[in-house]
Amino acid sequence: MSTDHAEVRADVLAANLAEVTARIVAAARAAGRGADDVTLIGVSKTFPASDVRLLYDLGVRDFGENRDQEAAGKAAELRAGGIEPRWHFVGQLQRNKAASVARYAAVVHSVDRVQLADALAGAAGAAGRTLDVLVQVSLDELAELAEPAEPAEPDGKPGTAGRAGAVAADVGPLAEHIAGLAGLRLAGVMGLAPPGGDPDRAFGRLVVQAEAVRAVAAAAQCISAGMSADLEAAIRHGATHVRVGTALFGDRPLMSEHVR
Numbered sequence: 001m002s003t004d005h006a007e008v009r010a011d012v013l014a015a016n017l018a019e020v021t022a023r024i025v026a027a028a029r030a031a032g033r034g035a036d037d038v039t040l041i042g043v044s045k046t047f048p049a050s051d052v053r054l055l056y057d058l059g060v061r062d063f064g065e066n067r068d069q070e071a072a073g074k075a076a077e078l079r080a081g082g083i084e085p086r087w088h089f090v091g092q093l094q095r096n097k098a099a100s101v102a103r104y105a106a107v108v109h110s111v112d113r114v115q116l117a118d119a120l121a122g123a124a125g126a127a128g129r130t131l132d133v134l135v136q137v138s139l140d141e142l143a144e145l146a147e148p149a150e151p152a153e154p155d156g157k158p159g160t161a162g163r164a165g166a167v168a169a170d171v172g173p174l175a176e177h178i179a180g181l182a183g184l185r186l187a188g189v190m191g192l193a194p195p196g197g198d199p200d201r202a203f204g205r206l207v208v209q210a211e212a213v214r215a216v217a218a219a220a221q222c223i224s225a226g227m228s229a230d231l232e233a234a235i236r237h238g239a240t241h242v243r244v245g246t247a248l249f250g251d252r253p254l255m256s257e258h259v260r
């Protein structure tokens, strides 16, 4: 990028960050909460490491990615440049990617089954690291009715959003399993409001599961909920982490793996 382009991009990102921050502050105030209780995660998927660097320079320290290959590349590029943000892995994850994710991620938001938790625990041990993990809860009410399909392993395509996540009956047992694994720290829950649904209803369901997870480990206080379109509803329901892509970085190119 030429210097001119970089300056224009820096201005765009600064304006977007100011707007998102103002939304978080207003939503927290309306909920009687402190804005400091809500961590902004910039979801940088499809956007270059240079954008992460610009936002890092503006004070953002947490970034999210949903594909291992892209995330690993960005993390390495930034580390070489002396920048080590906290990386949050927020996408559906196959077991054979656990070793790679465990090398750069601080938090994995998408743990929705025992086999994946086991793979991450092994990978964290091998990497000499401890990973914070969130139990991803399905907020799709139809998923509660159907027997959930096993996620594709190991070479299936990442599933569509809304399919991922543990159903309510599995959340407590999965949390207990994670709490018993060395290398992982049970940190809370994550949820995606189903597109087109009522976010308040979805996040209300997430709060119930957040309590179930806190009953397993009192320290598991994170509620990762809310994206560009619904962060206000998420903060109203107690979100501690909002995952914001579009409102910070702009529209993503329509690449199939990233569409949701």
Ligand SMILES: *Cc1c(COP(=O)(O)O)cnc(C)c1O
Pocket (backbone or CB within 6 Å): 043, 045, 066, 090, 091, 192, 226, 227, 228, 229, 243, 244, 245, 246, 247, 260
């Ligand atoms: C892409 C993505 C986001 C960000 O979505 P926006 O609507 O662009 O803010 C949040 N969470 C997950 C899991 C994502 O994949």
